[in-house]
Amino acid sequence: MGIEGVGARVARKEDKRFITGGGRYVDDMVVPGMKHAVFVRSPHAHAQIKKIDVKKAQGMPGVVGVLTGKELKADGIGNLICGWMIHSKDGTPMKMGAWSPLAVDKVRYVGDAVVIVVADTKGQARDAAEAVEITYKELKAVVDATKAIQPGAPQIHAESDNNLIFDWEIGDAKATDAAIKSAAHVTRMKIVNNRLVPNAMEPRAALGHYDKAEDHYTCWTTSQNPHVSRLVMSAFYNVAPENKLRVIAPDVGGGFGSKIYIYPEEIVCLWASKKTGVPVKWVADRTESFLADAHGRDHVSMVEMAFDKDNRITGLKVDTIANLGAYMSLFSSCVPTYLYATLLSGQYNIPAIHANVRTVYTNTAPVDAYRGAGRPEATYLLERTMETAARELGVSPAELRRKNFITSFPHQTPVIMNYDAGDYNASLDAAMKAADYAGFANRKADAAKRGKLRGIGMSCYIEACGIAPSAAVGSLGAGVGLWESAEVRVNAVGTIEVLTGSHSHGQGHETTFAQVVNQRFGVPIDSVSIVHGDTDKVQMGMGTYGSRSGAVGLSALVKALDKVEAKAKKIAAHLLEADEGDIVIENGEVKVAGTDKNLPWFQVALAAYTAHNLPAGMEPGLKETAFYDPSNFTFPAGCYICEVEIDPETGTTEIVQFVAADDFGNIINPMIVEGQVHGGIAQGVGQALLEGAHYDGNGQLLTASYMDYTMPRADDLPSFKVSTSNTPCPGNPLGIKGCGEAGAIGSPPAVINAITDALGVGDIAMPASPSTVWSAIRAKKH
């Protein structure tokens, strides 16, 4: 490892512009003639649109256009799609209702977009939006998925009877039932995974620009995957053919999944730009983000875990109801299925698993992937159940887990996944040591003296990253392949541009990708530029989500580097009159091994472009492209231990210690990895203690601002003790597993296990707010 190579703790190159206000976000983009858009949104959770009158609004100062869904449909703009087909267990395809970018005859959640108003200023657009007169006939709403599938519940889409989208299963029902029947002990729980609002720091935004002279569209958008956005907008929404549509996702201030999807607003801004003849910019305000960004989680599950007399797990049966909100968002169908139920084996040897998942429409914001996407739900369910089982069986939670750990690899689970590598005992040992697990009893006694209830809880998570082998996900219903592309352009003076289909919205690609190049050619990372987020610059890519940029995006880069290296060696061998096999590249020099013959890197690059003296038949230039399709998922895993102290008088929980021991495979930049773990734990602790989207019975979002939705703040969190004990991933060239989501996946059950331990209660709802904890203490007393 050099000082800037793989494994080096290099400060992030991009942070200078971010922390000095120099980032360039969609809202910073200015196009001549640009106008501003405001969306008129439904104030009702469920209503028929009887009449839309835009006359008054059209006559207001500065207004250039007031457009409705009817006009959008007349221009042939398509409905939003869900990109992953799931079939119910009876073989029927999922029952998906139409989602028009602007609602036409019905609105289905508070925040549903109905009309776009375009005006000279945002203020004028807002004034005119208030003047749009929409007559609604209110319908009964339902927000709770378990109620939405009851007979007589309000019907949200004609296509899905009783709001049931699909009823899907995985695993072996018969074997699992048999295991439960013959079990020595069965732990049964109801597990609720609370709904979250992603809350990226930068709200969503879109700027659509139709250039009439060129008959060409440009869309600046807050996207985690601009290429997929272009593909979907051209292939399904009929906005423009791909060659006439450029999508740019510039600096993007956080995504956490919520910016994967193609939302109505960017489609409508592009269409409205052509319709009005002016570039149209929309930037969400924070309340719009709360209302209309895709939410996360929202599962209700029943679980049964069977044990034999030696406390070995013999079977796991899960029945889950997943709330998908009012419409099926782009990847909503795969989250509670292939990203969830396939992880239900956890770190454990479980011979029989069966999971049934029903997905349900409700009058709430669409639900889709949010940091972890399915895997936090699986981990929460499993790790709460393991902890409860240990308490019921009277054995230590660590020993029960240890007894059931998978210890030999590869390991085929009963739910598709084939784990390639891991050492779960190592993570558990590391976490218990860092947490001084053995000293807990003393700390608890000390806390009791101070009137505090102290508890400890652990969570051993596994997740699947590096999504994913294209053929495998294709066979499971995915509409896209999940490979990645990279192009390495060596300039004539030896500096390098890397073009990647990954997209950085906070991950640090500009640093880590450069570190991989530095490791290979010795070029300083300052001489390596990373180009991403623009469909005109990067030909194609699948974007960033599911902790895939390292495992998949960097693997594509390695493949491209291999090709560049091979050509550079050929050139060097020719120039140094040596055998190609003897050429090595070290510390920025191209050498003949075992001799003092060498060339600086830049001279090889220069030779490629002067082309004065190249091997016979070789093309000039030094630029290579590669596509990488992974052969398997990667399986990061780890053990988290949380210790809390609760003030019984107020119900306030303080996290007094949080230990994370992760296995991420090989690491490019430990500082960035630690940052990812810190941020992930903050979000996981947020889910466990603070965050919860709350709709009232009429479908009004009660937590639509930071006055009511509790985002984690620095003083809510302890200083984390993080470490890694890594087993390299055998499936990709860098041995990377991925680290972006682990913190959010592993931490919620650790926190809740600690709280239930402190209180001596079986369960407590997330978020375990002071009020919830106080109520649990009171209920226990009475």
Next chain:
Amino acid sequence: MYSVNYHRAASVADAAKLLKSGDAKLLSGGMTLIPAMKTRLAAPSDLVDVSRLKELQGVKVSGKTVTIGAATTHYDVSADANLKKACPALAHMASLIGDPAVRYKGTIGGSIANNDPAADYPAALLALGATIITNKREIAADKFFKGLFETALKEGEIITAVSFTAPAKAAYQKFRNPASRYAIVGVFVTKGKDGVRAAVTGAGEDGVFRSKEVETALSKNFDASALDGLKVPAKGLMSDIHASADYRASLIAVMAKRAVAAANA
């Protein structure tokens, strides 16, 4: 925000005149009014800014008498050396309001004129038995705070200062809403020449109120132990997604106990 006419008043008298135009509103720190205007929940035609009037600035301590100008910021109250000696509880309370930006802009007069049911100052002034001085009259705190966002102020009346006699002992404890960090329950207790007063913010359906139960218990014995096992009725307390009335009732007893302990410390 809708468009609005902005006036910077030259004096309190000038402000009173300007307030007569259209649907004018006084602007002090603007920490509530401006966000409400930005979200279009408030739409005054005119703003009359009194925040820079010299005559409304500053903390004066003379013997036991404390007078605070209406446009004195929370920061200036929290940092005033004389006040810290005369009534440290109030300086401490001011240091707990909002965040630094709010404390540098928000003012005592603005806070009590708005009378947000979760604001801190109403509890303090009620517990201190303060007098609210306007350009027209003096109003006792007991008569000033009327209900949610409601005060005894008449149309065109401008708060110029508040004054009170520093109590022998006082302290404020608040339990914050985890999201907004406003008080779910805030209790300000005082022990002065007229006895014990305990005012509660954040909890009452009608805004700030004095807790009879707490005052009765503490009048006998101004010690935290006097509140052991105290039951505060949940009737009349707010219930919302953050806290039930029962929880608030319980927190009133807990915060009162902690406030008394702090006052005696």
